[in-house]
Amino acid sequence: MIKSYHEPLTFDQIKAGEGLKAALKMTRSEVIKAISDSGMRGRGGAGFPTGVKWNLCAAAAAPEKFVVCNADEGEPGTFKDRVLLAEYSDKVFEGMTIAGYAIGAKEGIIYLRAEYMYLRAELEAALAKRREDKLLGDKIKGAKEFSFDIRIQMGSGAYVCGEETALIESLEGHRGEPRNRPPFPVDTGFKGCPTSVNNVETFAWATCILAKGPKWFKELGTEKSAGLKLFSVSGDCDQPGIYEFPMGITVADLLVAVGGEGAKAVQIGGASGHCVPYWEFDRKICFEDVATGGSIIVFDFDRDMLEVAMNFMEFFCEESCGQCTPCRDGNSAILEGLEMLEEGVCSQSYLKELCELGETMQLASKCGLGQSSPNAFLSIVKNFKDELLGRGE
Amino acid sequence: MAETKKTKATKAASTTGGVDTASNRAPKSQKAHVVNVGDEGGIGGKVSVTIDGKEIKVPLGTTILKAAEQMGIKIPTLCAHQDLCAAGLCRVCVVEVEGQYRLQASCAYPVTSPIKVHTHTRKVRKARRHIIDLMLRNHYGECYACVRNNNCELQTLAKEYGVDFFRFGRPAEPMFDIDSSSHSVIRDMNKCVLCRRCVRTCIDLQEVGVLEAINKGEDTEIGTFADKPLADVVCINCGQCINRCPTGALRANDPTDDVWNAIDDPTKHVVIQTAPAPRAAIGECFGLPAGNPLTFEMNTALRQCGFDKVFDTNFTADLTIIEEGTELIQRLYTALVAKKPVALPQFTSCSPGWVKYLEHFYPEYVPNLSSAKSPQQMFGAVIKTYYAQKAGIDPKDIVTVALMPCSAKKYECNRPEMTDSGFKDVDYGLTTRELAKMIKEAGIDLPACDKSDFDDPFGTATGSGVIFGATGGVMEAALRTVIELVCGIKVEDIFEHADIIPVRGMEGVKYAEIKIPKVGPVPPILSGLIKDWKWLDGVTVKVAVAHGTANAKKVMENIKAGGQLAGCHFIEFMGCPGGCIGGGGQPIPTSPAIREARARAIYAEDSAYPVRKSHENPAVLELYTNFFTEGPCSHKSHKLLHTHYTKRGKYIA
Numbered sequence A: 001m002i003k004s005y006h007e008p009l010t011f012d013q014i015k016a017g018e019g020l021k022a023a024l025k026m027t028r029s030e031v032i033k034a035i036s037d038s039g040m041r042g043r044g045g046a047g048f049p050t051g052v053k054w055n056l057c058a059a060a061a062a063p064e065k066f067v068v069c070n071a072d073e074g075e076p077g078t079f080k081d082r083v084l085l086a087e088y089s090d091k092v093f094e095g096m097t098i099a100g101y102a103i104g105a106k107e108g109i110i111y112l113r114a115e116y117m118y119l120r121a122e123l124e125a126a127l128a129k130r131r132e133d134k135l136l137g138d139k140i141k142g143a144k145e146f147s148f149d150i151r152i153q154m155g156s157g158a159y160v161c162g163e164e165t166a167l168i169e170s171l172e173g174h175r176g177e178p179r180n181r182p183p184f185p186v187d188t189g190f191k192g193c194p195t196s197v198n199n200v201e202t203f204a205w206a207t208c209i210l211a212k213g214p215k216w217f218k219e220l221g222t223e224k225s226a227g228l229k230l231f232s233v234s235g236d237c238d239q240p241g242i243y244e245f246p247m248g249i250t251v252a253d254l255l256v257a258v259g260g261e262g263a264k265a266v267q268i269g270g271a272s273g274h275c276v277p278y279w280e281f282d283r284k285i286c287f288e289d290v291a292t293g294g295s296i297i298v299f300d301f302d303r304d305m306l307e308v309a310m311n312f313m314e315f316f317c318e319e320s321c322g323q324c325t326p327c328r329d330g331n332s333a334i335l336e337g338l339e340m341l342e343e344g345v346c347s348q349s350y351l352k353e354l355c356e357l358g359e360t361m362q363l364a365s366k367c368g369l370g371q372s373s374p375n376a377f378l379s380i381v382k383n384f385k386d387e388l389l390g391r392g393e
Numbered sequence B: 001m002a003e004t005k006k007t008k009a010t011k012a013a014s015t016t017g018g019v020d021t022a023s024n025r026a027p028k029s030q031k032a033h034v035v036n037v038g039d040e041g042g043i044g045g046k047v048s049v050t051i052d053g054k055e056i057k058v059p060l061g062t063t064i065l066k067a068a069e070q071m072g073i074k075i076p077t078l079c080a081h082q083d084l085c086a087a088g089l090c091r092v093c094v095v096e097v098e099g100q101y102r103l104q105a106s107c108a109y110p111v112t113s114p115i116k117v118h119t120h121t122r123k124v125r126k127a128r129r130h131i132i133d134l135m136l137r138n139h140y141g142e143c144y145a146c147v148r149n150n151n152c153e154l155q156t157l158a159k160e161y162g163v164d165f166f167r168f169g170r171p172a173e174p175m176f177d178i179d180s181s182s183h184s185v186i187r188d189m190n191k192c193v194l195c196r197r198c199v200r201t202c203i204d205l206q207e208v209g210v211l212e213a214i215n216k217g218e219d220t221e222i223g224t225f226a227d228k229p230l231a232d233v234v235c236i237n238c239g240q241c242i243n244r245c246p247t248g249a250l251r252a253n254d255p256t257d258d259v260w261n262a263i264d265d266p267t268k269h270v271v272i273q274t275a276p277a278p279r280a281a282i283g284e285c286f287g288l289p290a291g292n293p294l295t296f297e298m299n300t301a302l303r304q305c306g307f308d309k310v311f312d313t314n315f316t317a318d319l320t321i322i323e324e325g326t327e328l329i330q331r332l333y334t335a336l337v338a339k340k341p342v343a344l345p346q347f348t349s350c351s352p353g354w355v356k357y358l359e360h361f362y363p364e365y366v367p368n369l370s371s372a373k374s375p376q377q378m379f380g381a382v383i384k385t386y387y388a389q390k391a392g393i394d395p396k397d398i399v400t401v402a403l404m405p406c407s408a409k410k411y412e413c414n415r416p417e418m419t420d421s422g423f424k425d426v427d428y429g430l431t432t433r434e435l436a437k438m439i440k441e442a443g444i445d446l447p448a449c450d451k452s453d454f455d456d457p458f459g460t461a462t463g464s465g466v467i468f469g470a471t472g473g474v475m476e477a478a479l480r481t482v483i484e485l486v487c488g489i490k491v492e493d494i495f496e497h498a499d500i501i502p503v504r505g506m507e508g509v510k511y512a513e514i515k516i517p518k519v520g521p522v523p524p525i526l527s528g529l530i531k532d533w534k535w536l537d538g539v540t541v542k543v544a545v546a547h548g549t550a551n552a553k554k555v556m557e558n559i560k561a562g563g564q565l566a567g568c569h570f571i572e573f574m575g576c577p578g579g580c581i582g583g584g585g586q587p588i589p590t591s592p593a594i595r596e597a598r599a600r601a602i603y604a605e606d607s608a609y610p611v612r613k614s615h616e617n618p619a620v621l622e623l624y625t626n627f628f629t630e631g632p633c634s635h636k637s638h639k640l641l642h643t644h645y646t647k648r649g650k651y652i653a
């Protein structure tokens, strides 16, 4: 169930096939223009403008191109993609089909998180139904010369496989490790072909944008973060769950909606995100301020922030792919420092040293995992330093 | 007049000894972007990059690191290696690119638009120092008790970046057991910094694939198949991973203590044979640039160390040519005249890395391997029989040491079948690096040593023996001999100065055809073999040469698919890139330029020899007159100079 600030939920306002029908009436570049005009940025976390991504892919000269739906959803505290796939899979498939039409791909692949295996049968049935209805497969209804099909490939169970280049490695049957970038997937992706990797939610919104028009989307949200967004809210609040809100909602407003007033801090963006303390709850959730792929974790005053930081760092120590030095060894150095804090044997100067190490990890790691893994630690040290010090005995 | 024709065997086979990035097996996560530029000089083919204020134009797709190298700007590296695809994972080489918030790994960042780069800003220096500190955090080792002391990239980095304490701690105790199961390679993962150079070496350069990164996060380590000891997996002992490991995590199984013990034991007669490749490279361990051979200085140093006799492996290289050449003629006769089934092409068998590779990956082709032993093993058998007899020494008191460029030779001398003399034919395989250490331990300044010759009764060998050290050398030596013996003409009549250029050089796979112009009077050494030689008249001998097992694989796949190379008569295979000069026991570092310099030294030496053809080696002829009296490939020579192989497959080590 997705709760929304308005009734009915946007996804319920659109009829099946409406988005695709609208798209197929346009030229490919008109579809891309519509997405660009909507101002939508990727919903997977990094916030790359979707129109630009599709355009790069469309412009790349290659005999084969691919659309990949990133359904790896590994960020602690996110489950919005799961709900979307369970309840609105048609919106997602339709968005992928629109993307395929726009960039000139014939094949779409859903990289489905291993834990979501139980959704597979239902998804396959939905895909079969779309094939029957000529919305997938050879010569799609309403288009002159457009064939597109979607297959599901199961993920391998590692968080890092959600990173798009590691995801592609994994799709190709290798160990899921991020690649050097450049080249980017839009140029050299799956099987060396231009590939647009997008989040589940990104595709669902694309369907809505085509159905309701880019202007509708652009007018919602903030200037640089247009439109609506799904948030997975968990932690110390009365009504955890999935919420639809416009981008730019303040932390305070969100807390009111979910029954989380009186929180001490909110972790925005999952383990790799930032920890916002209660005195900054007027901050906006959007790419200009605190960004998130959807995960919101609420902490009340009973929470021990050192424990929170340790949980996150333990996660990264395990989930780092182990390829590059700053991330592989940096995360465990930080975790060890937190353990020293717990025992009360970490000096202030060593804590400072670890924060500088965190900055190096942000700057020098090979992929987004290591680049963002120290975020939570750094923001907790910045905001709750007093709480961390003076322990032991 | 013989015609030679040299063509590229297959398109894929035309690599240059390094990695063919198009076909290698490493995952793309461990490869840098390759930008294909049609015409480097064309409009748009070049891009300007400004590094530390200096501008240069480089072909599109050049990495920042390569561009910096061209300008003489040094950027520190660790996981990058000239022979390997870029991995971009140690992050030591990070630099600041203007306009980008994050630092970029210069070894893996292709320049595709004009950029400005700064290589040593505060941000960069701090990040590098942190990265080195992090590596040391998981590095258990003491430099003064480490083979790589003073030749270790981690140590050098630590020094360059002023590491004076362990900022993020260090391990208090070892985390791994040392794997000394292999005769050739010892793995001490306590010193591993996970640069994965060994992984890329094994899978890309050698196409073996014994090593792989396993687990993730902080548990990441370099593992073998099913975590078995190295001796129990399909490792071919080539030691190429050792040569490319930046630290002491991989090293050769070092027998120098045993060798010293033998030298110090008055009851032992310690004989050393020295292969051609070490002499071309050992100077590098004494600070000389690559390409300065120290053959005769080394003889002096070896005697000073206490070896009783110093022999030249080239002697048995010449012997190998006679035995292997005879075997080839026999096989050709069986195929062409007797028209009976026989395994062709014949494969050389002098590289034990290659031999084990074939046993594992192409066991069905074991019959194609020449049954002739490698020169090392022939020498061992000859020393403990012929020489023992001649010198009047009980073979049980003789200790034979083989100075080799190779770690696989250590395994080879321990193969159970290598005891035809009644004793272990070769007691110890010593690498170039290990001998350099012994010489240093004895306080000898090798480059300053007087020159002295090899000992009798084997004396100085021929130039043909010397070139065994470089890829194509065995083939060239064989061709020189076969042409002269069979045709009764001088090689010089066909190839200027007897240099058979078509089989030389660093191309991954070389192919040549040589037409036998006439059959001349066959000399006594061979005339007993077969009565009639006429059938060879006009035959076009087709040969190929491959070095590095990745290239060997290409040849084997071509043969399996019935390609051009299936029609060859004789193929030289060397397990290591560049041949023995690039062996796993040679001085560290290695690079294409270093290997080429060593090869040049080898060919220069060949050129200077008065006798350059194996069949003209007087000591070899004497051996056939006095010892192997029935001639090559006869009963006795089969017993001592030939061997057999094991069809191992992928699961039997």
Ligand SMILES: Cc1cc2nc3c(=O)[nH]c(=O)nc-3n(C[C@H](O)[C@H](O)[C@H](O)COP(=O)(O)O)c2cc1C
Pocket: A041, A042, A043, A044, A045, A046, A047, A048, A050, A070, A071, A072, A073, A074, A075, A159, A160, A161, A162, A163, A164, A165, A197, A198, A199, A200, A202, A367, A368, A369
């Ligand atoms: C460590 C890591 C994990 C990620 N996991 C996911 C994920 O589970 N789902 C997702 O959509 N994007 C994930 N991303 C982001 C993707 O790399 C990529 O940016 C995204 O799929 C692009 O889609 P979008 O443009 O629609 O947001 C992850 C990134 C990193 C660095």
Ligand code: SF4
Pocket: A160, A178, A319, A320, A321, A322, A323, A324, A325, A327, A328, A365, A366, A367, A368, A369, A370, A371
């Ligand atoms: S940052 Fe972490 S996850 Fe990313 S490549 Fe480096 S080790 Fe792997």
Ligand code: SF4
Pocket: B139, B140, B141, B142, B143, B144, B146, B147, B148, B149, B150, B152, B153, B154, B155, B191, B247, B248, B249
């Ligand atoms: S590997 Fe290098 S740094 Fe480590 S102990 Fe050996 S010499 Fe020292």
Ligand code: SF4
Pocket: B185, B201, B202, B206, B208, B209, B210, B211, B234, B235, B236, B237, B238, B239, B240, B241, B242
């Ligand atoms: S010795 Fe050769 S085969 Fe063995 S692990 Fe090293 S590179 Fe691989």
Ligand code: SF4
Pocket: B191, B192, B193, B194, B195, B196, B197, B198, B199, B222, B244, B245, B246, B247, B249, B250
């Ligand atoms: S063993 Fe050596 S080459 Fe291999 S990863 Fe470790 S340090 Fe690098």
Ligand code: FES
Pocket: B076, B077, B078, B079, B080, B087, B088, B089, B090, B091, B092, B093, B094, B105, B106, B107, B108
């Ligand atoms: S040398 Fe560039 S990342 Fe290791």
